[in-house]
Amino acid sequence: MSVTDLPTPALLVDADALDHNIDVMAAARPGAALRPHVKAFKSSALARHVAARGGHRSFCCATLREVEGLLDADLGDDLLLANETLDGDRLAGLVARDDGRITxxxxxxxxxAVAAAAGAEVLVDVDVGLPRCGCLPSEAGEIADRARAAGRRVRGVMGYEGHVVGNPDRAARTAEVARSMALLREAHDAVGGGLTSAGATGTYDLHDWVDEVQAGSYLLMDSHYDQLGLPFRQALTVLTTVVSTSPSKGWAVADAGLKAFGMDHGNPSIDDHEVFFCSDEHTTFLAADDGSLPAVGTRLRMVPAHVDPTVAYHEVLHVVRGGELLDTWPVDLRGW
Amino acid sequence: MSVTDLPTPALLVDADALDHNIDVMAAARPGAALRPHVKAFKSSALARHVAARGGHRSFCCATLREVEGLLDADLGDDLLLANETLDGDRLAGLVARDDGRITxxxxxxxxxAVAAAAGAEVLVDVDVGLPRCGCLPSEAGEIADRARAAGRRVRGVMGYEGHVVGNPDRAARTAEVARSMALLREAHDAVGGGLTSAGATGTYDLHDWVDEVQAGSYLLMDSHYDQLGLPFRQALTVLTTVVSTSPSKGWAVADAGLKAFGMDHGNPSIDDHEVFFCSDEHTTFLAADDGSLPAVGTRLRMVPAHVDPTVAYHEVLHVVRGGELLDTWPVDLRGW
Known part of the structure; x- marks a missing residue:
């Protein structure tokens, strides 16, 4: 099948760019030094490819659905739900399957209390500067003591420096990572355990202390992360069709909009054209510098500004090389 | 089943608010004077409820998937794809089912050419001020002539005044609607046909000329439309669970974020609390004016800023009255 036969909008993954990204990351952080974060791609087929090619067998999840899907895909060697949950029944059900290791x-x-009752191992989540989840470093020891008192294994600590991962100034990122990791060390001293976990795509090579980095965006990438000058290639695009064009007014319209792109990082982008605005099922974009606009029926590949909430809108990822459709991977881990 | 048993995040529809909205709109624009726009809710079960209670039998769609789903739901009396398509094969397949009327x-x-080859009836889409699809009023007659020459019925004209529907100044909205409809009249004079179609929730009672208004947001509503002082109630919320709270830092975190809310109109809102920011699966929000924060495990209902791209992230709508779960409606029309 050819890419031109796909109905639009369609999510495309460039196979060569994806493999390049897997290889670059695996060279920098081999095996267990990387815990790929499935929230960025929500596909167990893509997770399986990352495991096979990149050699990583531990995965990071943001939802119970992601944990469940990776167990179903026989990728449960070491699954971290890097998120707090109060859903004890569902967590207990996953632990009771006994076909994976769940932390x-x-x-x-x-x-x-929820994790202990469910029988899961735990990792103490520490606030290292992002205003979100995580206890104070000074509270981490007591949290660990509670878990151990309830009979659970405490594997160590995690701390996500999400407030710095998008900073385009590499020196500033480096300094901020060091500051965050000083907080995580303080917590680790109180908690103990053999595992320290932190990071993201934007800081994957700035960590010299933690055992593992949690990164997912590096696989598919987006225009927001592209500003950081990382060695990863843009692998994800949304294939669209031009459905209307107005040369006299200087704009044209593609058939993908607010329901095809995560919008929190701004508009998607199109080579040679400035995006004017997105509406539910459309993107209006302006003529190129030379005044040209594509004809009605033209296929355009658009680049999302934020990969994670973009993928979550789509049912499948189409794996392509040039114009050839190689495979179709379900986005089977979306929802909750 | 109780609402408290639902895993979160979960999309809730307040049954009484929904029925109020249906009744208010049906009184103002009864029967064929309203063409409910399914893009706002993407559920054939909800469309069936609107047909039964509101008495509307013609529906408006933004995608071929929506057309297909309404045919499957036996709601195909008069379906308008209010959008241009170049996907002739899929359109022809839907027309060939011969179990509905497709325009x-x-x-x-x-x-x-695509519509004619597929055998569909057509409505000439006219640019009345929104920079998106639609021909110039002066081009509309020629478009209609082409369709008639190809043997297709031309039902009339449509023009969406999307540039004005969100203006909170009612007098300005009224004046802009009149300006847009003057352009649509000009097109209609050249096109002919028995149908004129325009509008949206924000202008549903400002049209005194068109046969029908296309509105969908009025059913579920969102915080953006709520600024217009319309007589529709907020029926849609996202049920969330507080998973982390930091009284010393002054914030707490709910378990719904960028993958549970369309973000193009800004952050979702929470009663009594200012939303700080959303990340993939979290919303961080600040303490109330009295300094209080909800305890971990508290259920909170959040209001989306934009209904359409919010619903498109969810698999089901849970219909509730207070704490009682009445029904669960699949969001079966999402995707394309």
Whole structure:
């Protein structure tokens, strides 16, 4: 099948760019030094490809659905739910399957109680500067004690420096990572355990202390991360069709909009054209510098500004090389 | 089943607010004077409820998937794809089912050719001020002539005044609607046909000329439309669970974020709390004016800023009255 036969909008993954990204990351952070974050791509088929080619067998999840899907895909060697959950019944059900190792982030007595009752191992989540989940470093020891008192294994600590991962100034990123990791070390001293986990695509090569980095965006990439000058290639595009064009007015319209792109990082982009605005099923874009506009029926590949919430809108990822369709991977881990 | 048993995040529809909205709109624009736009809710079960309670039998679609789903739901009396399509094969397949009436918006020789070859009726889409699809009023007659020459019925004209529907100044909205409809009249004079179609929730009661208004957001509503002082109630919320809270830092975190809310109109909102920011699976929000924060495990209902791209992230709509779960409706029309 050819890419030109696909109905649009369609999510495309450039096979060569994806493999380049897997290889670059695996060289920098081989095996267990990387815990690929499935939230960025939500596909167990893509996770399987990353495991096979990149050699990583531990995965990072943001939702119980992602944990469940990786167990179903026989990728449950070492799954970290890097998120707090109060859904004890579902967590207990996943642990009781006994076909994988499940570790859960905890940052409060309540989340420790849920994880402990469910029988999961825990990782103490520490606030290292992002205003979100995570206990204070000074509280981490007590959280760990509670989990151990409930009979659970405490694997160590995690701390996500999400406030710095998008900073385009590499020197500033480096300094901020060091500051965050000083907080995580303080927590680790109190918690113990053999595992320290942090990071993201934007800081994957700035960590010299933690055992593993949690990164997912590096696989598919987006225009927001592209500003950081990382060695990863843009592998993800949304294939669209031009459905209307107005040379006299200087704009044209592609058939993908707010329901095809995560918009929190701004508009998607199109080579040679400035995007004017997106509406539910359309993107209006302006003529190129030379005044040209594509004809009605033209296929255009657009680049999302933020990969994670973009993929979550789509049912499948089409794996392509040039104009050839190689494979179709379900986005089977979306939802919750 | 109780609402408290639902895993979160979960999309909730308040049954009473929904029925209020249906009744208010049906009183203002009864029967065929309203063409409910399914893009706002993407559920054939909800469309069936609107047909039964509101008495509307003609529906408006933005995608071929929506057309297909309404045919499957036996709601195909009069379906308008209010959007241009170049996907002739899929359109022809839907027309060939012969279990509904399908009309397609056209604005160019190319889209006329596709619609004509597929055997669909057409409505000439006119640019009345929104920089998107639609021909110039002066081009509308020629578009209609092409369709008729190809043997297709031309039902009339449509023109969406999307540039004005969100203006909170009612007098300005009224004046802009009149300006847009003057352009649509000019096109209609050249095109003929018995159908004139325009509008949206924000202008549903400002049209005194067109036969029908295309509105969908009025059913579920969002915080963006709520600024207009319309008589529709907020029926849609996202049920979330507080997974982390930091009284010393002054924030807490709910378990729904960029993959649970369309973000193009800004952050979702929470009663009594200012939303700080959203990330993939979280919303960080600030303490109330009295300094209080909800405890870990608290259920919160959040209001999306934009209904359409919010619903498109979810698999089901849970119909509730207070804490009681009445029904679960699949969001079966999402995707393309």
């Amino acid at each position: 859960v982030a905890v940052d409060s007595p309540e989340t420790v | 397609v918006a056209v604005d160019s020789p190319e889209t006329v």
